[in-house]
Amino acid sequence: MSVNDYLFLFVGMGLVTYLPRVLPLIYLSHKKMPQGLIDWLGYIPVAVLGALLAPILFIDTANAAITFGKLEFLVAIPTLIFAVKTRSLGGTVLVGMLLYWLAGIFL
């Protein structure tokens, strides 16, 4: 890719990242939203994270099959337990990486 391609791509990505972050804040810091919308939006973070994570853990990229045997899923179980017990973001990332690395060597 050329310098101009990169510049176009990152300015475009930057705009579509920044606008959803800034517009609601500027608009809503002086207004009130309907309670129903606030309640619905309250389920968006957990729903987005579940939707981002599950296909990585359960879909075999080689043949697009649903499986419970992926290494990503097996490592996710102890990683999830560690996250629940410690509630440490940095610790969970490091433990997940370490387990995935070790599992790749020994399994």
Add this chain to the structure above:
Amino acid sequence: MTPHYLPSASVKTALYAAWPICLGYFPIGLALGVLAGQSDIPWWAMALMSILVFAGSAQFICVAMIAAGSSLWAIIGTTFIINLRHVLMSSALAVYLHGVRRSFLALFAYGITDESFAINMARFRAGNWTRFQALIVNHLANCVWILATVSGVLVGQFVPTGAFGIDYALIGMFICLLVFQLHNRLHVITAIIAAVVAVLWAKFVPGDSYIVGAAVCAATCGYLFQKKRDKN
């Protein structure tokens, strides 16, 4: 009343609050940089992306899409969809930044990420937290992110593919952030619905539409369950 200057004690509190984010961002940013380096993305492009975009998961997906030869418009469209979730976070933060001047909000909004949002909301809710401390958290996290991603590209050529489990950094972050979001039983149910719908959607529909599709389905289910519960 919000102070117009920052006593060193509150700066220290802000640095202490930002520490877990920085610790979490360093391996993730490093991993992103290494992957970018392996996809022949130069260090200056990584720096430019981290400054202009500053959105971890979108940047990972961007690197994967560049490696797969996707069109620039497809990458920008995917970034938009993935980062639409920040509309919610920005809206929720507005409650604690009521009537604040627009230039401050413009500067603050740049640093709203899943992680800084989670930490700032918890602190705002607990009280004794100023918008200037929140701003420090956002921008300190951004500095660490830029440093980590560029370092990743520079040292990446010495790191073999898949070394030290770096491919798992993003998955580990998602797992922990998901745990942070499980406030009650309805959130757990919503997460399970999102997971099931996303897996089926991803299996049968090509592309990345499953993220927003499954998220909207599951959030609507969670909201309807809440209404039903409140009625009873």
